Amino acid sequence: MKLVKNAAGRLVPTQVNGQKQIPFKGVNKYKPKGKISGPPIRSCIDFPSDGNKLTKNLKEALTKAGLKNGMTISTHHHLRNGDVLTNTLFDTIKKMGVKNIRWFPSASFPVHSHLIKYLKDGTIHHIEGSMNGPLGKFTSEDKMKGVGVLRSHGGRYSAVQDGEVKIDIAVIASPTSDPFGNANGVTGKSACGLLGFALADSEYADKVIVVTDNLVPFPCIPWQIQGNNVDYVVKVDSLGDSSKIVSGTTQITKSPDRLLIAEYVAQFIDEAGIMKDGFSLQAGAGGTNLAFLLFLKERMKKKNVKARFMRGGSTKYLVETLEEGLTDYILDGQTFDLEGVRSMRKNPNHVNTSPFTSYNFHGKGNFASMVDVAVLGATEVDVNFNANVVSHSDGYLLHGIGGWQNCLYSKCTILAIPSFRDRIPVIIDEVTTLCGPGELIDVIITERGIAINPRRKDLLQKVKKSKLPIKTIVELKEEVYKICGSVPDKPKVDRNKVVAIIKWVDGTVIDSVFKIKKSFN
Amino acid sequence: MAITKIRSDCRFEIQLKKSGGLKIDINSKVGILYGRSIKKQIIDMCKFFTVKNANIKMEDSGALPFVIAARFEYTIKKLKPEIKKEYLLPFNNKNLIKTTKDRIRRSRLYLPGNKPKFFINAGLHKPDGIILDLEDSVSPKEKESAKYLVRNALRSVDFYDCERMVRINQLPKGINDLKFVVSHGVQVILIPKCETKEQVIDVENEIKRLKEIHNIKHTIYLMPIIESALGIVNSYKIASASKINCALTIGLEDYTADIGTQRTEEGRESLFARSMIVNSAKAAGIQAIDSVYSDISNMEGLKESIIEAKSFGFEGKGCIHPRQIEVVHKTFAPSEMEIEKAKKIVEAFKEAEKQGLGVVSLGSKMIDPPVVIRAMRVLELAKTKK
Numbered sequence: 075m076k077l078v079k080n081a082a083g084r085l086v087p088t089q090v091n092g093q094k095q096i097p098f099k100g101v102n103k104y105k106p107k108g109k110i111s112g113p114p115i116r117s118c119i120d121f122p123s124d125g126n127k128l129t130k131n132l133k134e135a136l137t138k139a140g141l142k143n144g145m146t147i148s149t150h151h152h153l154r155n156g157d158v159l160t161n162t163l164f165d166t167i168k169k170m171g172v173k174n175i176r177w178f179p180s181a182s183f184p185v186h187s188h189l190i191k192y193l194k195d196g197t198i199h200h201i202e203g204s205m206n207g208p209l210g211k212f213t214s215e216d217k218m219k220g221v222g223v224l225r226s227h228g229g230r231y232s233a234v235q236d237g238e239v240k241i242d243i244a245v246i247a248s249p250t251s252d253p254f255g256n257a258n259g260v261t262g263k264s265a266c267g268l269l270g271f272a273l274a275d276s277e278y279a280d281k282v283i284v285v286t287d288n289l290v291p292f293p294c295i296p297w298q299i300q301g302n303n304v305d306y307v308v309k310v311d312s313l314g315d316s317s318k319i320v321s322g323t324t325q326i327t328k329s330p331d332r333l334l335i336a337e338y339v340a341q342f343i344d345e346a347g348i349m350k351d352g353f354s355l356q357a358g359a360g361g362t363n364l365a366f367l368l369f370l371k372e373r374m375k376k377k378n379v380k381a382r383f384m385r386g387g388s389t390k391y392l393v394e395t396l397e398e399g400l401t402d403y404i405l406d407g408q409t410f411d412l413e414g415v416r417s418m419r420k421n422p423n424h425v426n427t428s429p430f431t432s433y434n435f436h437g438k439g440n441f442a443s444m445v446d447v448a449v450l451g452a453t454e455v456d457v458n459f460n461a462n463v464v465s466h467s468d469g470y471l472l473h474g475i476g477g478w479q480n481c482l483y484s485k486c487t488i489l490a491i492p493s494f495r496d497r498i499p500v501i502i503d504e505v506t507t508l509c510g511p512g513e514l515i516d517v518i519i520t521e522r523g524i525a526i527n528p529r530r531k532d533l534l535q536k537v538k539k540s541k542l543p544i545k546t547i548v549e550l551k552e553e554v555y556k557i558c559g560s561v562p563d564k565p566k567v568d569r570n571k572v573v574a575i576i577k578w579v580d581g582t583v584i585d586s587v588f589k590i591k592k593s594f595n
Numbered sequence: 596m597a598i599t600k601i602r603s604d605c606r607f608e609i610q611l612k613k614s615g616g617l618k619i620d621i622n623s624k625v626g627i628l629y630g631r632s633i634k635k636q637i638i639d640m641c642k643f644f645t646v647k648n649a650n651i652k653m654e655d656s657g658a659l660p661f662v663i664a665a666r667f668e669y670t671i672k673k674l675k676p677e678i679k680k681e682y683l684l685p686f687n688n689k690n691l692i693k694t695t696k697d698r699i700r701r702s703r704l705y706l707p708g709n710k711p712k713f714f715i716n717a718g719l720h721k722p723d724g725i726i727l728d729l730e731d732s733v734s735p736k737e738k739e740s741a742k743y744l745v746r747n748a749l750r751s752v753d754f755y756d757c758e759r760m761v762r763i764n765q766l767p768k769g770i771n772d773l774k775f776v777v778s779h780g781v782q783v784i785l786i787p788k789c790e791t792k793e794q795v796i797d798v799e800n801e802i803k804r805l806k807e808i809h810n811i812k813h814t815i816y817l818m819p820i821i822e823s824a825l826g827i828v829n830s831y832k833i834a835s836a837s838k839i840n841c842a843l844t845i846g847l848e849d850y851t852a853d854i855g856t857q858r859t860e861e862g863r864e865s866l867f868a869r870s871m872i873v874n875s876a877k878a879a880g881i882q883a884i885d886s887v888y889s890d891i892s893n894m895e896g897l898k899e900s901i902i903e904a905k906s907f908g909f910e911g912k913g914c915i916h917p918r919q920i921e922v923v924h925k926t927f928a929p930s931e932m933e934i935e936k937a938k939k940i941v942e943a944f945k946e947a948e949k950q951g952l953g954v955v956s957l958g959s960k961m962i963d964p965p966v967v968i969r970a971m972r973v974l975e976l977a978k979t980k981k
Contacts, residue, residue, distance in 0.1 A: 330917035331716045468627040496603045496657025496712075497625045521719050557715060557753075559660040562628035 075572055077586070082460075084508050086583040087572050090221040091176075091200060093238070095575065098584040101511055106581055110436065111237035113278055125254040125292055127307045132166050132285065135306040136243065139281035141167065144174045144199070145242040148279060150272040151181035152247070152259055152408060156318030159247045159285055159310070161188040168197045176220070178239060179203035180230060180271035181474045185318070193218055202239065203230070204464075204474020205574065213573050214470045216589040222471070222574030224464055226479035227271065227407075228433025228440070229579050234274040235436045238581060244275035244282045246299060247313050251286035255304025256297035259409075260419040262288030264313040266320060267388070267409020267418055269298045270428035276303045287313045298426060324389040324411045326368065327361030331492060331521045336362050338519050338542065339449055339490050340369035344377075345540040346533055348447045348486055351379050356448035356481050357386040362490050363449055364391050374400050385432065385445060388414035388424065396424060405441065407432060407477060433480035435579050440480075448484035452491050454505045457547050459512030459527050461489060462505040464576060467498055469506055469565030469590050471574060479579050482514040486533065493520040493554045499562055501525075501551045506565065508585040509576055518547060525550050566591040603712035605658035607670040612648040617641055623655035636660060640667050643682050644675075660684070661751035662711045665743035673739075681746075686780065689753040694782045696816060696841045699723055699979060700882060700911040702923040703760060707732035708741035714748050718755030720917035721924075726760040729772050730787045738764070742775040749779040758782050760818070766794050773801050778809035782816065783841060788849065789819035790826040792836035799837045814839055818884070822846035823853040827868045834879035842882035844913070845872045848889075860896065862903070873908040887913035894922055901926040929973045937970035937977075944970075 077085040080097035088095055096104065121127065129135045141147075147167070149160045160179065167175060175198050177189070182201065187208035192198045200220025205213045213222045225233060233239045248257035249264040259266045264287055276282050276299045284299065285308045294301075327333060339362075343349045349370065357363050368391065374380070381401040384392060388406040390413035396404050397417075404424045409415050417424045432441045442448075453473070454462040463478050465471050481487065493501050501520065516533060518525040523545035526534050537544060545553075555561055567588035574587040605623075619637055621630060637651060658666070661684055668682050703724040706713050717725045727745040729738070749759060761776045762785040763769035769786070776784070786798055795817060802815050817840050819833050826833065827850070834843045847865050851858045858864070869885070876883035885904040888897045897919055901912055905927060912923050929937070939957055944967045947955040955962040 330720060333918065334719060468625075497629055497659055498657065499628075521716060557659065559629065560632050562625075563631060565627045 075570070077569075077572070080583065082508055082511060082584060084585040085569065086575060086586050087221075090223065090572070090575055096582045098578050098582040101513055104580045104582050106236050106436075108236070110235050111240070111278070113280055121305075125301070127255055127301075127304060128253050128289075129306045129308055132163065132283075132308050132310070133170065135283045135308050136166065136170065138306060139243045139283060141170065141172055141243060143172055144176075145172075146176040146178050146240060148178040148241045148244045148275045149180070150246060150269065150275065151179055151183065152266040152269055152271060153264065153314045153319045154266070155183040155185045156264075156315040157183065157185055157247065158312065158314040159245070160186060162310075163245055164189055164192050164197060168192055168195075173197055174199040174219075177201050177203070178241060180227065181476065182206050182209055184208060204476075205471045206473055210465075210471030210473075214465075214587065214590045216568075216571055216573050218573065221572055222587070223577065224475055224574060225577045226433065226475045226579055227429040227477040228435055228442070228480040229475075229577050229581065231274045231429040231433065232435040232579070233577075233581060234278045235434075236581065241275055241279035242281065244272070244279035246272045246276060246282065246284050248284045248286045248299060249313065250288045250290055250294055251284050251299075251307060252290050252292040252294035252301065253307055254292050254294075255282070255284045255299070255301030255307050256292070256294040257284050257286065257299040257301070257304075258294060258296050259298060260296070260415060262286070264288070264316055264319055265415050267415045268406060268426035268428075270407060270426060272299060273428040273430060276300065281305045283308060285310055285313065287311060320409065320415060321411050324364060324391070325361070326364045326391070329361070332362045333365055334521050335490050335492065335519055336365035337369050338524060339366040339488060340373055341540070341542060342488065342517065342519060342524060342537065343370060343447055344373045345542065346486070346536045349373060349377070349379055352382045353379070353446045354381060354383045354385070354444070356442075356445045356450075356484060357384060357392065358450060360451050362451070364389060366449055366490065367391055367395065371395060371398075371400055385427070385441065388417065390414065393417040393424070396421065405432070429477075429480075433477055433579075435581070442477075442480045443483040443485075445481070445484040447486045447488060448481040449488045449490050450478055450481055452489045452500070452510075454500055454502055455489060455491065455515070455518055455547075456502050456505045456512075457551055459515045459518070459547065460505050460508050461510045461512075461515055462507045463509045465507045465587060467502065467506055467562060467565070469567055469588070471587055475509060475576070479510055482510050486516050487514060488517045488519055489515060490519045493522045493550060494558060497558050499551070499554045499558050501547065501554050502562070503551065507576060507587055511584075518550070520550060522553055523550055601656060601710075601712070603657050603659065603662070603715075605653055605655040605663055605666050607667055608652040609670050609674060610650040611646065611674055612650065615648050617646070617648070618650045620650075620652045621655065622653065624657050625655065633663065636663055637667065640664065640671075640682055643680075644668075644671050644678055646671065658711065659715065661747040662744065665747045666740070669740045669743045684747060684751050686750050687753050689755070690749075690759070690780055692756055693813065694758050694816070696814070697882070698758065699976060700758070700842060700884060701927045701976075702912060702914050702920045703758075703884075704914045704917060704920065705732065705762075705887070708745045709733045709737040711744055711748070714752050717917070718753065718757045720920050721755070722757055722914060722917075722920045723911070724758035724760050724783065725754055726762050726785060728762045729769075730762045730764050742772060746775040746779050749776060749781055760785055762787055762820075763798075766797060770797060770801050773798070774805055777802055777805040777815060778811055784815060784817050785844075786817060786819045787846070788822045788826070789833055790823055791829055792832040795819055795833055795836035795840065799839060802839075816841035818842045818844055820844050820846050821868075821872060822849035824850070826850075827871050830871050830875035831878055834875045834881055840879065840881050842884050842911070843872055843876040843879070844884040845869060845886050847886040862900075869907055869909075877908065882910045883908055884911040885909040885913070887915050888919065889915065891916040891919065894918070897922050898926050924979070927976065929977050933973055934977045937973035940967060940970035941974060
């Protein structure tokens, strides 16, 4: 495999899985050209005039869709760790004797470790999406036949649009659907909120199969997925384990150290002057991210400040913020708990979004860069503010990129992270895997202090007089290394063997993940 | 061997052999990052303790070097009790701050002595003091091991300007704990279940003996904890037993059990005991510090209990969770009105001093010296207000 150094100084391949790759050129330095790709022209007269697209079962739908070796099959991850359908789907494909599938999920979860056997036996050739937990370990040890490709949510949408990924068959788990294929995620026993991650799939795939466990007569309202894009509808008993699809209640961290980080985040947003009437923010659903919102709300109430919109995975905490009148809108990217689902169903100001509206590189603008402040996490940050979200310092792939890369475009990007975990430094000399270039990352907030990117002189100036523990990133790193005892070793990897590539939002390759060699012993 | 589920800790299994050299088997969560460093540390320690032949198994969930050293030393000494020398890590130079008898002690955070994962960030929550506990929060089978850990923590962990306290075990056993802490940077010793002045004197004498051996110059203060009916009756004698007493405090769980009742939210059952503590402490010229508030989820209850403690004359409160610290500090902080009044009193005092007047007066009122001292204290507290 030929490797070249990209603009970030990382070694990346120029070709993977038989497809040409463009090395990262720098932030906003590369624009793909050509036409947006599209699915074949279809004619309504080819479909049942009574609108009934029900087929007997998944196997029949796949057969009708023309499933064959080497195809690209997409799924979405709105069912999260409760997803049973994706596993059933590949059980079926295996039974049909089809091989070398490119699996193109919007993300994977530990529940999908069921698919490892199909990666081993060649049913699945490789994954383009995320490789979480056991799938990450499997990939890192170079056991996957092809090379993994990791994209952000926005990057995935763009890759479908610019033709880098042509989806042959999209299988869309739909908590409610009618026989025509109109579908949504807000009702039904497997309700998961919205279905935004399946939007591109429904619009661009050659064939679209909607699978539901709650079939209603036409029309299914709201139709988050439009039946006019759907070929077949399959009714199954259950899409998955509803208790793992959305949690009953999302929990705020109880860790005093994480709460301290969250307090610093709220204080920073306030004292840097970001928290003012009409502002906007992006909040994730991690424990620290939920907590900072509570602290921020106290400050907003005290100063009588109201946000225009809050973006993010919605939870009961975000819903409370909306219902207390502290924000005009929730722009929801995925719904994490029952309260989020309820609010989306009932409240017109709780709006569902998709990677197209929020993150898409090929859109005529997107929401991500309009957000005043985004509070995100990371597994590692280095002294140049570069950050990693996909692997840990031991080199193993562990997480997907999610919307993280896209959110870096906000006006102020804050990474709220512990400075170390157990004995694993999080602030280090150089990230194991580069996912986000330091020029887009503005502030690092840890329990031991806050480092502001020297590029952001404006922010430095604004909090100069505050009581916040401002340090340089090097000071933070030194402190962490001292606590952990010494400079950590790097994982031993085989530089000749790329197991996965990390795409930047524009489709270029920003970094490679290499095969892990045996541990130190 | 499964990696221990307790984070940031480790465990050793060592078999001493007659021959065969050192066989070191490390199963570590951070093996890729620190495996080499851990191995080197183990070899260093083997050299130090002249262990030449042994099978050493380590289970590690990300223990920091000071924890590894403590766990290893404890395991070796259990096998070879004749070893007397100690494997001491260098002092963290951040921990050289001095303390004084009357420093502000609004909050002191209890840290179970055998749970290292709580040590490292304790100071970040800015309590006035931390207590490394060898007593009730450590189970009997962990008691011995905890002493090594507490010793190493005192030397190595940056507690970010907190006063470093250790609660030793109940006497007489607790006397033996002192050699693990006195020469390692402890600043205050808490004597649990203290009932007589002789106990205070015993601790003071042992500290004196150890200080001479190790040539320690700074004062190590004592804070007796009264936890029984007898202790309450003797509280003045205890408080005045030693010049190095800096505060008197009360443990209400044990006290209420001792008088045959239960602790209530209202606290009527401890009215007498708490009043006694405050009175005895003040009579002896030291601080009175209240018990802990044990419901960590009830911040309102905590706040009310502090308002009450403050009205009793208590100056501090024990904390069992970092989230309690801010509430303690905020609630003990003087109000704006108190601060204004204190400023006026102190100004009047300075003015009187300047003019060489023996009597301080504010308006038409005479101000007595204790009032001036209290006003100064209020201003000192106001300075630390968040």
